Amino acid sequence: MNKYYTITELTREFGVSTRTLRFYEDEGLIHPERRGRTRLFRPADRHLIKEILRGRRIGFTISEIREIIEVYKDPPGEMGQLQLLMQKVSVKRDDLRQKRRDIDETLAELDNVEEACLTRLAEIGVGT
Amino acid sequence: MNKYYTITELTREFGVSTRTLRFYEDEGLIHPERRGRTRLFRPADRHLIKEILRGRRIGFTISEIREIIEVYKDPPGEMGQLQLLMQKVSVKRDDLRQKRRDIDETLAELDNVEEACLTRLAEIGVGT
DNA sequence: ATTTACTTTTACGTGAAAGTCAATTTTAGC
DNA sequence: GCTAAAATTGACTTTCACGTAAAAGTAAAT
Known part of the structure; x- marks a missing residue:
């Protein structure tokens, strides 16, 4: 089990190109696993892509999206950073x-x- | 009377650059009058700019905005055009x-x- | 008259977000 | 094991919405 998606499955589901998903990986938004050189997308990646595209639709830039994702991954531990984040x-x-x-x-x-x-x-x- | 705005008055009011307003004119979104070569903006232009910027904020492209503006200027008289418009x-x-x-x-x-x-x-x- | 503050046009530059193309692998189905 | 389909990387191109720099005109204030 433990379902994997291929890149084209996801491009079809979301109506984006492979270039787009690779671009998002290059930009550090997603980190699909690899078998050899081939990307394997997990449900978590798929979900993340969904959120990225939502962010895109409402006009967030890639780096804004990246910022949000990183906050989820590990919220800043330092006071100043936290306050800055809250301002943002x-x-x-x-x-x-x-x-x-x-x-x-x-x-x-x-x-x-x-x-x-x-x-x-x-x-x-x-x-x- | 009949108030005119200079280009910088409007850039200050709306927080955009002169380049932006000139660009909008080049793109046929606005048509300020001229005294010599200098642009004179009327309240109607000012209002239009407000709408353009609103369109921009929600992610319309220049040509989408132009399309809307032209519909307001003269709604299509032909059947097919009307139906197309309604679809859009x-x-x-x-x-x-x-x-x-x-x-x-x-x-x-x-x-x-x-x-x-x-x-x-x-x-x-x-x-x- | 000169300074200061704008304004103009023309033209080239830029950053974001991919698109496109080409040249290889890699994988899957038989 | 072979072949067609799918996936990879890398480089170059494109579109949008302006930015920027240069060179010059205008207008009011001092």
Whole structure:
């Protein structure tokens, strides 16, 4: 047992290229095992990839993602580092909340666009 | 009356560079007036910039933003175009909803990180 | 008149995040 | 054991969204 995934299985599941996953490894985001030179991805890697892609979708940079991952791996033991981290968390939180507002506003605008479309369609529809 | 803004006024207000605003003009997102060669921004331009930056924050590309702006300027009169547009709107909406979920999940994770930090701080605090 | 503070255009540069291509292995299926 | 499919590395290329530097024009204040 102890399931392994090949790289292409994961590229298919997540809709990314092999280059992308290798890139993430080069960048130190994931550390798949090896059998010879071939990468073997464990469920934990798969899960991590999922989180990386989520971070990517909301606009985190690779190094921001790496930073978060490393905090999970080993949270800083030193006082100053901890405080710095907490500041960053706070900034990120504000950033994400702003993004949420932006999204909500944009969703509302999309509703407007759609309504305008429907109106237009009705006009045209009647005319023909 | 009829207020004008200079380019640096706006860069200061929005925290972007002059290069950015000129770039947006090159890309056809804004069309400030001119006195001689100097750009004069009207309130409408200012408002548009605000929307551009909002689009940017949630990860729209320049051409996506341009597309939205042009829809506002003149909504397509042709049936096929309208339907295409509505499809795009629908896709965008799904995309934004996904992003909102991503954000909520990440906010929850940030809470975890913060709690871990606080726990750590307490441990260290007690020890010293 | 000169300084100071902006503003302009043109053009090349940059960093992030991959994409693409080529030239080898490696592995799996028979 | 062979061959086709899959995986590897490495180098080069691309796209996006500006940054940066140079050279020059404008405008108001001193």
